[in-house]
Amino acid sequence: MEDRGRAADRSTHPATERLGGAKIDIRAVSHHFDLPAGPLPVLDRVDLVVAPGEFVALLGPSGCGKSTLLRLVAGLEPAAEGELLQDGEPITRPDPSRIVVFQDPTLYPWRTVWDNVALGLQARGLLKTQRTRVDEALARVGLTQFAQAHPHQLSGGMAQRVALARALVNDPRLLVLDEPLGKLDSLTRLTMQSELVALWQRAGFSALLVTHDVEEALFMAQRVIVFSDRPARIVADIANPLPYPRHRGHPRLAALRHQALRLLGLDATW
Numbered sequence: 001m002e003d004r005g006r007a008a009d010r011s012t013h014p015a016t017e018r019l020g021g022a023k024i025d026i027r028a029v030s031h032h033f034d035l036p037a038g039p040l041p042v043l044d045r046v047d048l049v050v051a052p053g054e055f056v057a058l059l060g061p062s063g064c065g066k067s068t069l070l071r072l073v074a075g076l077e078p079a080a081e082g083e084l085l086q087d088g089e090p091i092t093r094p095d096p097s098r099i100v101v102f103q104d105p106t107l108y109p110w111r112t113v114w115d116n117v118a119l120g121l122q123a124r125g126l127l128k129t130q131r132t133r134v135d136e137a138l139a140r141v142g143l144t145q146f147a148q149a150h151p152h153q154l155s156g157g158m159a160q161r162v163a164l165a166r167a168l169v170n171d172p173r174l175l176v177l178d179e180p181l182g183k184l185d186s187l188t189r190l191t192m193q194s195e196l197v198a199l200w201q202r203a204g205f206s207a208l209l210v211t212h213d214v215e216e217a218l219f220m221a222q223r224v225i226v227f228s229d230r231p232a233r234i235v236a237d238i239a240n241p242l243p244y245p246r247h248r249g250h251p252r253l254a255a256l257r258h259q260a261l262r263l264l265g266l267d268a269t270w
């Protein structure tokens with residue numbers, strides 16, 4: 001991780017500094033939903049290890065089970081079979097060390113940007129003593145000037161930056177990203193991809209990203225996991241060793257894109 005240059009920010013983020021990114025072990029996890037017509041199998045013996053501080057992207061056909069896997073990792077529901085561990089401890093419930101960022105920023109419209117970002121600290125009774133963390137999180141996403149704005153005064157990209165700041169203020173050890181840039185226009189999306197990578201480089205959390213965008217996965221992640229149709233099983237684990245910052249036109253990215261599209265059953269000539 002020598003290329004990550006994040007030492008400068010670490011002094012202000014004691015939890016991540018002390019503990020680093022989380023190691024996540026997903027061991028033989030299978031899952032299904034009980035529908036009136038019978039069980040719907042969604043995950044099929046998924047084995048995956050996310051190393052501390054690693055950025056891993058999950059790609060797969062729509063509806064195969066990627067978000068379900070993120071929900072299990074986040075501790076939002078228990079796996080039907082197998083186990084999920086964070087640093088060797090079973091994941092049994094949501095925890096502030098694992099923060100989920102969804103496609104929709106879901107900000108409270110009546111609260112200012114600052115107050116939205118402060119939510120996590122407030123809920124944990126830490127706001128009184130740690131108000132500067134809110135300011136720091138806003139600075140990290142470039143929204144200091146908008147601290148007193150309300151969500152309706154923000155663009156889609158800015159709202160998603162607020163959602164990121166709201167996650168970062170908790171010093172997550174794992175950031176669980178479920179299509180976080182999916183609703184943004186394509187130019188904002190490209191900018192935010194670079195910003196998110198820069199945040200990850202500075203803060204040192206582990207990241208698990210679900211995206212439908214092959215280029216996004218390859219541009220951002222160190223590994224791209226490709227899933228089959230539902231029930232999702234892992235069909236490939238593609239390493240992307242390119243150092244950061246990455247150049248979108250790098251020929252290696254084009255070759256990896258071709259490989260990923262082929263694995264997804266798509267013709268990579270268009």
Ligand SMILES: Nc1ncnc2c1ncn2[C@@H]1O[C@H](COP(=O)(O)OP(=O)(O)OP(=O)(O)O)[C@@H](O)[C@H]1O
Pocket residue numbers: 033034040042060061062063064065066067068069230
């Ligand atoms: N709570 C639930 N109850 C019943 N079925 C569910 C539930 N959540 C998800 N499913 C079903 O599980 C399957 C996998 O859903 P999931 O959202 O994990 O897929 P996905 O790969 O993230 O999809 P997409 O890429 O389209 O977002 C889908 O068929 C979905 O309808």
